Amino acid sequence: MSAADSTYDVIIVGAGLGGGIAAGVLAEAGQRVLLLERGRDLRYRDIPGDHLRHHRLSLYGDNTTHEPAGHPRVFVDPQGHSRTVFPHEADYHNNALTVGGGARIWGMQAWRFHPDDFRMSSRYGTPAGSSLADWPIAYSDLAPFYERAEHEVGVAGDHTTTDYAPRDRAFPLPPVPATPTGAWLARGAAKLGWNAFTPPLAVNTTPYLGRAACVQCRQCIGFACPTDARNGSHNTLLPRALASGRCTLITRAHVARVLTDASGRAHGVEYFAPTTPDSAQTERRIAHATTIILAGGAIETARLLLLSASPQHPRGLGNHSDHVGRHLQGHYYPVVSGLLPVGFQNPNLGPGVSIATTQFNHGNPGIIGGAMLANDFVKLPIIFWRSHLPPELPRWGSANKKAMRELYLRGIDLRGPVQEIPSPDSRVTLDPHVRDHFGLPVTRLSGTTHPETLRTAEFIRARAEDWLRAAGAERVWSSPMDLRLSASQHQAGTARLAADPRDGVTDPFGRVHGHDNLWITDGSLHVTNGGFNPALTIMALAFRAAAKIAATT
């Protein structure tokens, strides 16, 4: 099938985790799939190991965005001042721009959400001004698809200790090895009476599905994996889609709008793509399909729904009750740093994340929800300098340099993704003034999370300090957090699932209300984002939606 053949069974917008999984499931089910990806199909050598330009520290650019100038966003700060921002800036809320999406460079934590993460409003009520709500599905609806994601993408873990959510099968890969600093944290947890265990990571701890094992390098999160041991859709479901012969992948393809008819049925997309794969010249194209799936991430998917307004849907597709783009959320991350005693000079191998607790995800007195807490990846020296030296230390001179060499291997830190209390005012809209390279209105990001998120974050920060102290850290410190917009790599919530069209954008499977053949398979669907890294939930929802589409079309 050539690119000129512009009629398909399915068009998928975005080749990240959700899009890649949908492509694999549907192509193997016999459907002809067109997969449109805005980024390039970056190889290992195309993603530089630059410590100042990667996805945890992007001071002067990042290592997956090749053409940053043409795709700005507008960010509105809490005081109401707006400014144009570019992908490497924090306020852009970027994710990796490549086939595979964020999973090319992710930290691989592959958590199932807690059963109570699906019923936040039932458990805690809905704080005034928030849009905290239950999901229209339960943990048990998603459990079989979590299991599928764990086995078909590849997750390493210990099922005997990872027991906060019921599971039927062991993980397919043995857990990541313990680390020296993890041993201190294990002793600390035991002292406190907390349950701590090895977190699940989507990494080949042994060879799996035809690819090599992790070599435990110390330049992990934010960079491409040198042995392709980091798992995502790019090295599992997407290759399966392509191997079926029924999936056409077009990179550097920017979708401008979803085309709908008067009845609301989506019949195709309009997009811009290079005239030939490597050309700088682009052309406008139309492709048609029976089913359209959006998987561009919570920010770009919302933007595309808004860009696709039509005379019948003047406020955008799925936006009948004004939920598209609202409830934008990510994760607040309290970070607590400490120093192990003098004489501890035992460096961790990669990835570095080796111990976690779910002790504080729920049931915290007077607090809504909570967070998983875990130790972190091996720290890059420049990140240690910027964020993990004791605050009273001089920032320059002999004292600072001496501290770097005396403290770097004594550093220990904890962090956790706080389940956010969403606000309808934290949102994606279209900017009325700024246009992208193709003349389309860019994303405008505004609002903040709900203040209740801060209370939960402060509670979790205090528990992380408790853990570091109990672990034997001689000095522990952290900073209070501010009210701000939160999205970034864990962006979610902008097309929330809802049984009733008045309460959200998509039905409980991810089909856009009012548009029977328009689906979403990314974090946009999340009603709430769990107190965990959200990637495995994105994958599980994508497996579930794709299975539903395959069974009904």
Add this chain to the structure above:
Amino acid sequence: MPLTPPQLEALRALLDRLIPADEFPGALAAGTDQFILQLLIHACAAEAPAIAQSLTHLDAEASERHDQPFAALPTAAQDALISDLEQNRTATPWPATFPAAAFINRLIDLAAEGFYADPANGGNCDGASWRMIGYDPLLPARPSAP
């Protein structure tokens, strides 16, 4: 070249105090000055005029206090001046748009970025700072990823 010879001399003298040589190489031996010059030409070109101007202010400040440019001062006087800049304690006028503290904090950041980042960025030649602190990325000699 975004800097005049006196500005470059001031920059190098400043870096030599921000990350001095001790029993391990300092910023100058590691090439951090070259890293900053490259940034000022490329990624931070928009900042270059303000930083260049501030290096001239730094010399003016040193001259006002000691009748010598910054690079000619004894190290103790250089360190005292840097500490004053951090507090915006100045004897000469600095621009309100880029006060002394903003300048010195920016240079402190730039110096550390160059010195502690990967050697390919140019400010950490031969991984001098990484050896000093005990970091090795342990990347495989031959990546097997596609």
